[in-house]
Amino acid sequence: MSFFIEVLLGGLLSGVMYALVAIGFVLIYKASGVFNFAQGAMVFFAALTCVGMVDKFGVSLWLAIPLTILVMIALALAIERVVLRPLVNQPEITLFMATIGLAFFIEGLAQLLWGSQVRKLELPIEDVPNEYLMEHFNILVSQFDMTAAVVCAVLVVALALLFTKTRVGRALRAVADDHQAALAVGIPLQRIWVVVWSVAGLVALVAGLLWGARNGVQFALTFIALKALPVLILGGFTSVPGAIVGGLIIGASEKLAEVYIGPMVGGGIEGWFPYVLALLFLLVRPEGLFGEKIIRRI
Template identity: 90%
Template structure:
């Protein structure tokens, strides 16, 4: 086996894994602080990408002018979801909140198509999808420059979120809310305001993911299914851990590409679609809480 080709596949998978991790982080943010599995995260990714493209087409502005407008829209969407849908359901059973996010997913998808149309759109970022000249000349490895840049953007966003949670007053409040809602309320932390901030941040994460995935695959309804790719990532990394989302994304991205290239020819096509879920299922049997997840002990 050509070692250079192996590293090309591995690096390409790792870079894709970083983008999977970005989508997974949107889930982690909401689940960690509120215990809600936000099934609407994929719809938010689609809504963000379609809104950005729709603003450029309808108002004839550049992408860089449309991005700030979309940021404001996603913040307002996050706040609206928290206030109108989830706030009235506080202290309801988890299954009720989960079903509410499923309903939100369909509503957000329909709203996006109602506002901007359902056709496939092209999203062009100022990043060329060509092999990196440096890696070709230095190591004779073909890796997309777009993948490298997208991974760098995701890395910067994750670093910014980590600093937000660890170094700021809002971040400390978010961690307190994640640990114990009632205790956070008892010490004067405004729980509803913190949740509004959290959903706004989740909207911004959805925007970055929507721009990157939309530029790669086109802005289309299939973007909503990117969220399903995050499920194996969450199972491996843990639903409450941001580092776990990153590590899980790298594992899923690398294993998916390696399986597609080296196992796919022997079992038929389409292995990249189901292999991550089989890997996650096997992992569930060994460590259900994930690599970085907290063990849950229930006393009866």
């Protein structure tokens, strides 16, 4: 039983990190109604910029983090001014194609500025078993995973409160419903987009630092975005709470499948099982657990 709890806890802790990446998608989708294909590139760009400042300029990590936040805000301003503003009220497919172009541009810019080699990132968090759980419950859980999950959980709750209990959140929902109507009632569309993309950049930085510390800061970080897709399908593309619940479900099911089903079907199940789960879920509830049901009248 303790082994099952150990696997389940490990999956839930990973799920919190998946939820954080998914929230970046949710924020952009709520503001523009389009899937942000560039979110993975933003994770890579933020992490590489932070570690690049440490390696190239010799600044401390604690100084590099706020400097990177400023860089991500500047990137959000540039995206809004150059890409989003000219595309107001354009079809969603046009915005989606714009995010694809952004993804390749941001990936290339990151490697042009900081190089393409794998960078080592060391956070002041030890990747060792938690002593308390080990001594009292005989459960082996990484201290790094627990700390990362707490950081992600705090950020997720803060974002959920920001976009559900504040004027910015109400404006965001209005913008998501209709750009023209939001402009007509005096909501500054451009400002809302800057705020949303800046917050998405902050989310990308935190996700990039945590995943980069575990796997190294490298181009593969861009594929973290793909891990968020099953999370979004389960939770719903427009729901922050849905991203949290979807992340926990995907994280837990992925680890349990890897341990208990993996030996029967071969290795690598953790790579494709979440997508199978998402596909089955689409057949039952296409809008997700917390997504709004779409009713079309003909």
